[in-house]
Amino acid sequence: MSTGSINVSVENxxxxxxxxxxxxxxxxxxxxxxxxxDATTKLKHLTVIGEAKVDYGNPIIxxxxxxxxxxxxxxxxxxxxxxxxxxxxxxxxxxxxxEEFLEKYKDSAKDAGIIGHFxxxxxxxxxxxxxxxxxxxxxxxxxxxxxxxxxxxxxYTLEETEKSDRGTEIVLHxxxxxxxxxxxxxxRELLTKYNKFNQIPIKFGMKTETLPLPExxxxxxxxxxxxxxxxxxxxxxxxxxxxxxxxAEDYNNFYRELYPMQxxxxxxxxxxxxxxxxxLTGVLFFPKLANNLNIEKDKIQLYQNQVFVTDxxxxxxxxxxxxxxxxxxxxxxxxNVSRSYLQADGAVKKISSYITKxxxxxxxxxxxxxxxxxQQKWNDIKIVIEYGMISEDKFYEKSDKFALYPTTEGQxxxxxELVEKIKPTQTDKDGKTVILYATNADxxxxxxxxxxxxxxxxxxxxxxxxxxxxxxLESSKENVSFARVDADHINNLIKKDEPVISKLNxxxxxxxxxxxxxxxxDQKFTVQLEDLDSTDAPFTLTQPEFIRxxxxx
Ligand code: ADP
Ligand code: MG
Numbered sequence: 001m002s003t004g005s006i007n008v009s010v011e012n013x014x015x016x017x018x019x020x021x022x023x024x025x026x027x028x029x030x031x032x033x034x035x036x037x038d039a040t041t042k043l044k045h046l047t048v049i050g051e052a053k054v055d056y057g058n059p060i061i062x063x064x065x066x067x068x069x070x071x072x073x074x075x076x077x078x079x080x081x082x083x084x085x086x087x088x089x090x091x092x093x094x095x096x097x098x099e100e101f102l103e104k105y106k107d108s109a110k111d112a113g114i115i116g117h118f119x120x121x122x123x124x125x126x127x128x129x130x131x132x133x134x135x136x137x138x139x140x141x142x143x144x145x146x147x148x149x150x151x152x153x154x155x156y157t158l159e160e161t162e163k164s165d166r167g168t169e170i171v172l173h174x175x176x177x178x179x180x181x182x183x184x185x186x187x188r189e190l191l192t193k194y195n196k197f198n199q200i201p202i203k204f205g206m207k208t209e210t211l212p213l214p215e216x217x218x219x220x221x222x223x224x225x226x227x228x229x230x231x232x233x234x235x236x237x238x239x240x241x242x243x244x245x246x247x248a249e250d251y252n253n254f255y256r257e258l259y260p261m262q263x264x265x266x267x268x269x270x271x272x273x274x275x276x277x278x279x280l281t282g283v284l285f286f287p288k289l290a291n292n293l294n295i296e297k298d299k300i301q302l303y304q305n306q307v308f309v310t311d312x313x314x315x316x317x318x319x320x321x322x323x324x325x326x327x328x329x330x331x332x333x334x335x336n337v338s339r340s341y342l343q344a345d346g347a348v349k350k351i352s353s354y355i356t357k358x359x360x361x362x363x364x365x366x367x368x369x370x371x372x373x374x375q376q377k378w379n380d381i382k383i384v385i386e387y388g389m390i391s392e393d394k395f396y397e398k399s400d401k402f403a404l405y406p407t408t409e410g411q412x413x414x415x416x417e418l419v420e421k422i423k424p425t426q427t428d429k430d431g432k433t434v435i436l437y438a439t440n441a442d443x444x445x446x447x448x449x450x451x452x453x454x455x456x457x458x459x460x461x462x463x464x465x466x467x468x469x470x471x472x473l474e475s476s477k478e479n480v481s482f483a484r485v486d487a488d489h490i491n492n493l494i495k496k497d498e499p500v501i502s503k504l505n506x507x508x509x510x511x512x513x514x515x516x517x518x519x520x521x522d523q524k525f526t527v528q529l530e531d532l533d534s535t536d537a538p539f540t541l542t543q544p545e546f547i548r549x550x551x552x553x
Contacts, residue, residue, distance in 0.1 A: 025127045025128055025178065026181075026190055027124060027194075028124040028125050028127050028128050028129075028172075029063075029074075029181075029187070029190045029191070029194070030190070030194040030195065030307060030308075031121035031122065031124045031125075032074045032121075032122070032124075032125060032170055033061060033063075033074060033191075033194070033195055033198060033202065033307075034115040034116060034121060034307055035115075035116060035121060035122060035170075036061045036074055036075075036076035036078060036168070036170075036200070037061065037076075037115060037198060037199055037200045037307075038078070038098055038101075038114050038115050038116050039076050039078025039079050039080070039167070039168060040059050040061070040076055040077065040078040040079075040199075040200045041078075041112055041113055041114060041199065041200070042078065042079050042101055042112075042114070043056065043059075043077075043078050043079040043139055044056055044112075045105065045108070045109050045112050046079065046139075049105075049108055052079070052139050052140075054139050054166065057077070058201075059076070059077035059078065059167075059200060060077065060200065060201045060202065060203050060229070060231070061074065061075065061076045061077075061198075061200050061201070061202045061203070062074075062075045062076075062202075062203045062204075063075075063187060063191065063202060063203070063204045064204075065182055065183075065184060065187060067182050069173075070173060070174050070179070070182060071171050071172060071173055071174065072129075072171075072172045072174055072181055072182060072187070073169055073170060073171045073172065074169070074170045075167065075168070075169040075170075076167045076168055076169075076200075077165070077166060077167040078166075078167050078168060079138065079139045079166075079167075080136045080137045080138040080139055080143075080166050080167050080168055081134075081136045081138055081146070081168065082138045082140060082143045082144075082146070083144070083146040083158060083160075085097075085138065086134065086136065086146055086148050086158060087158065090122060090134065090148060091156065093120070093123060096116055096117060096120075097116065098114050098115065098116025098117060099116070099117065101114060102114055111279075113199055113305045113306070113331070114305070115304070115305045115307055117335075125170065125172055126152045127178075128172065128174055128175060128178035128181050129152075129172035129173055129174055129175060129178075130151060130152065130173055130174075130175040130176075131149065131150070131151045131152070131172075131173040132149070132150055132152075132170065132171070132172055132173070133147060133148065133149045133170070133171040133173075134146075134147065134148040134149075134168060134169070134170055134171075135147050135161060135163050135168070135169045135171070136148075136163070136167070136168040136169070137163045137164075137165065137166055137167065137168075138166070139166050144160050145160065145161050145162065145163035145164075146158060146159065146160055146161060147159055147160075147161035184205070187204065188204065188232070191204060191232045191233070192232065193308060194307060194308045195232070195233050195307065195308070196232070196233050196234065196257075196308070197233060197234055197235070197237040197240075197303065197306045197308075197327075198233045198235060198306055198307065199235050199305065199306050200235060201231045201233060201235055202231065202232050202233050203229045203230060203231055203232075204230055204232050205230045206227045206228065206229060206230055207227070207228060207229075207230040208225045208226070208227060208228075209225065209226055209227075209228050210223045210224070210225050211223060211224045211225065211226060234257065235306075237254060237257070237306070237327070238250060238251060238254035238283055239254075239271070239272075239281045239282050239283045239327050239329055240281065240306070240329075242273075243271040243273070246271075251266075251269045251283065251285075252265050252266070254283065255269075255285055255325070255326075258301070258325070258326070258327065259298045259325065261298075262287070262298060262325075264287070264288060266285035266286055266287050266288075266325070267285075267286045267287070267288060267377045267380055267381060268285070268286045268362070268366060268377070268381075269283055269284065269285050269286075269326070270283070270284040270285075270286075270326075270358060270359055270362045271283050272284065272328065272355065272358055274354060277350070278330065278332040278347060278350065278351060278354075279330055279331055279332050280328065280329070280330040280332065280351060280354070281328075281329050281330070282326060282327050282328035282329055282330075283326050283327055284300065284321070284324045284325070284326035284328075284355075284359070285324060285325045285326045286324060286377075286380075286381050286384065287324070287325055288380045289323060289380050289381065289383050289384065298325055299311040299312075299313070299322070299325070300313050300317055300321075300322065300324060300325060300326050300327070300328060301313075301326075301327050301328070302316060302327075302328050302329075302330075302333070303327055303328070303329040304329065304330065304331055304333065304335065305329070305331055306329065309333075309335065313328065315348055315352065316328065316333060316348055316351055316352055316355075317352065317355060318352050318353075318355065318356050318388070318391070318392055318395075319387070319391055320384055320387035320388040320391050320392065320395075321355060321356070321359060321384070321388070323383065323384050323387070324384065328355075330351065332347060332351075333347065333348060333351065334347060334348070353394060356388070356392050356394055356395050357394060359388070359395070360388075360394070360395050360398040360399070360402075361398075363385065363398075363401075363402035364398065364401045364402050366402070367401065367402045374402075374404075375404065375406075375412045378404050378406065378412060379406075382404070382463055383463050383464075383465070385399065385402070385403055386403075386463055386465055386466070386469045387465055389403060389469060389472060390465065390468045390469055390471075390472045396472065396476075399415075400414065400415045400416065401414070402414075403415065405418050405435075405459050405461075406459065406460055407457050407458060407459055407460060408438055408441055408448050408452070408458045408459070408460045409452075415477075418435070418457075418459075419433055419480065421457065422434075422435065422456070422457050425455055425456065426456055426457070428481075431479065432479050432480060432481045433479060433480045433481075434480075434481055434482070434483050435459060435480060435481070435482045435483070436451055436456050436457065436458045436459065436482075436483055436484075436485050437458060437459040437460070437461045437466075437470075437482060437483070437484060437485060438458055438459070438460055438461070438462075438484070438485045438486075439460075439461060439462055439466060439484065440462060441460055441462070444485055444486055447485040447486040448485055451485050458485050470482045486542055487542055526542045
């Protein structure tokens with residue numbers, strides 16, 4: 001037997017980082033832009049607290065492709081690095097300058113929106129580049145510009161260089177197997193996916209803009225055009241602003257910015273904004289859903305400090321709200337190195353229940369502010385609400401204040417209003433208030449008509465999850481039961497006071513009933529003759545409630 005220690009050297013670790021740290025090669029661009037953004041944000045912070053005495057100006061980040069030289073570069077006007085800082089921050093794998101900055105300025109900079117975290121992002125450049133150069137000049141007085149160059153082996157060169165402007169330029173010499181990252185369309189796609197709402201403006205090429213004609217110009221005057229920076233992002237999206245700054249129209253515009261292919265306005269929005277016990281902002285939208293449970297595309301997007309993380313938000317957003325659209329931005333959602341979030345984390349659960357509460361509160365206020373409008377939209381939002389009621393107890397507890405129960409006649413009741421209304425006429429022998437409902441107004445037309453003739457209210461509950469909703473209501477509300485309008489339970493209800501005189505005598509009725517029963521020949525149905533006054537159905541066939549419901553499940 002022998003023991004010993006395994007020898008780990010940098011040479012061995014480096015290719016591992018390249019290969020396995022990130023599952024997705026394309027994220028290198030997000031990481032480098034995040035660093036450029038952090039560098040700019042840090043400089044701003046240092047100028048604000050008076051530590052950097054420079055003209056901050058209106059810094060941008062520029063992304064450039066040089067196809068001939070096979071390079072992609074990311075240039076910022078941030079705080080830059082001195083030679084020593086390059087040694088410290090770049091040459092030390094897994095030492096995060098972002099973390100260090102937050103630690104050093106923890107009181108003043110905690111809400112500054114610094115993105116970096118693990119001290120590994122920079123090295124993702126080697127997933128696509130065979131050689132990386134850094135040209136950087138610190139904001140600090142008298143600092144000399146330096147150039148760092150490394151081909152992915154642990155050897156690097158650091159030397160003085162010519163660079164007159166403050167900031168950093170990262171130049172990636174794209175490897176042969178990653179040439180797609182020299183395509184304009186590919187880079188544009190990545191910038192749009194990850195950085196559409198980046199905190200600092202990102203320039204990618206130029207674009208032509210038409211100037212407005214000066215006043216009093218001749219009708220055939222030609223409008224002048226100018227070349228301007230093509231800024232691909234909106235650094236101040238709706239969710240970063242206070243709700244009081246925004247009008248309904250601004251939210252609709254933001255919705256379209258998020259989902260350019262959605263032409264229909266959303267029904268409602270919910271602006272999320274918490275800073276304790278965790279930080280979270282966002283805007284959720286209710287699209288027109290009707291009974292549609294299909295959420296293939298245009299899902300809720302998760303951001304962190306305005307950098308896109310994922311649109312797989314299961315766990316963070318409770319299931320029933322996955323039908324909504326919008327954005328959630330939280331720096332407090334714990335991510336792993338490749339910025340996928342950690343589902344099982346306690347913080348994630350807290351966030352999920354906060355969102356549930358917030359949506360419930362918003363429904364209450366929407367209902368109270370304009371009941372008419374809310375009722376009109378009910379059909380398009382009910383699937384979300386009903387799904388929430390059956391899946392989230394906290395949501396269910398509040399739902400009496402905003403869940404509606406529409407009748408076949410187009411009335412909308414809250415739970416208490418409904419029970420109040422039907423109690424006198426729809427209480428059965430056991431003292432239970434029986435809520436009659438139809439699931440399909442057309443198919444159950446004659447049953448509905450006959451029940452209404454007897455003076456009963458009939459609800460129209462037609463979403464696909466209604467059987468579960470009814471189960472939930474029956475198990476939690478006291479002294480109520482539900483009966484489908486075509487089930488036999490309805491016969492147990494107290495009849496209207498004045499009996500209708502039938503045209504048939506009792507013997508006729510018996511014979512008729514027997515005949516019908518024989519011709520149907522199915523034990524599961526009950527035949528019930530109707531007293532022919534105004535209904536157009538001379539008899540009804542009903543089944544036990546449980547059989548009717550089973551068919552819907
Ligand atoms: P992290 O961002 O998690 O700190 P990175 O590996 O992405 O880790 O970057 C390491 C460090 O290198 C940063 O924290 C920062 O100090 C420095 N750095 C990287 N890019 C830049 C840049 N564009 N400008 C200034 N400093 C930078
Ligand atoms: Mg980083």
